[in-house]
Amino acid sequence: xxxxVKAREDLLTALELAQRELGHIPRxxxxxxxxxxxxxxxxxYGVASFYSFLSIRPLGRHIIRVCxxxxxxxxxxxxxxxxxxxxxxxxxxxxxxxxxxxxxxxNCIGACDGSPAIMIDDDLHTGLSPExxxxxxxxxx
Numbered sequence: 045x046x047x048x049v050k051a052r053e054d055l056l057t058a059l060e061l062a063q064r065e066l067g068h069i070p071r072x073x074x075x076x077x078x079x080x081x082x083x084x085x086x087x088x089y090g091v092a093s094f095y096s097f098l099s100i101r102p103l104g105r106h107i108i109r110v111c112x113x114x115x116x117x118x119x120x121x122x123x124x125x126x127x128x129x130x131x132x133x134x135x136x137x138x139x140x141x142x143x144x145x146x147x148x149x150x151n152c153i154g155a156c157d158g159s160p161a162i163m164i165d166d167d168l169h170t171g172l173s174p175e176x177x178x179x180x181x182x183x184x185x
Contacts, residue, residue, distance in 0.1 A: 049080040059092050068099045096150040104139045104146035106184045108132070109163040113152040116159040120174075124160050125149070127174035131181050144185070 049058045058077050062069045069092050078088035092098050096109070110116075110125055125136065134140060134147040155161035158170025164184055172180070 049077050052081050052083055055081050055083070055088060055091055056095075059088075059095075059098055063098050068102045071100070074100070096148065102139070102143075104143050106145050106165055107163075108145055108147045108181075109150045109153060110136075110148070111151075111153045111155065111159065111161045112149045113156065113159075115156040116161055119159040121160040123174045124162060124172055124177060127177035128162075128181070131178045145181075 048061070049055060055077060058081075059069055062073055062077075066073070074088050074092060075085050078085045081088070089100070092100055108128060110121055110128065112121055112125075128147060129135060132140065132145055132147060134145060136147055136149045139146040153161055153163050153168070155168055155170050158168075160172060161168065161170045162172065163169070164180070169180060
């Protein structure tokens with residue numbers, strides 16, 4: 045993968061590719077990419093940790109992302125978070141012991157017109173109620 049990174053501007057694309065292929069960005073790969081891009085590992089880590097859709101640790105097979113931006117907050121994202129916690133047994137930032145789900149809060153997923161919004165993997169779900177969460181999560185079991 046390092047051969048695809050020739051300069052700093054290639055880093056984000058390489059990190060996204062690693063995330064898709066490996067499910068996270070291992071430290072060893074981050075070092076390799078930073079070296080290939082001619083930047084410090086700290087700078088590469090800064091990029092990888094800044095974007096909510098990248099992870100430096102392994103995640104579950106299904107990633108639940110709840111938007112916590114102002115529009116979603118106003119429309120009830122907090123009640124969705126509570127419902128997801130009850131239905132999954134996870135707190136934000138946790139991965140289930142069986143590796144099935146990871147639960148994350150993100151700043152924006154770009155679906156303000158359908159708030160409150162969540163993403164599970166690459167699937168966008170909008171206009172949800174707390175009561176709809178258990179059935180939604182069951183579809184990903």
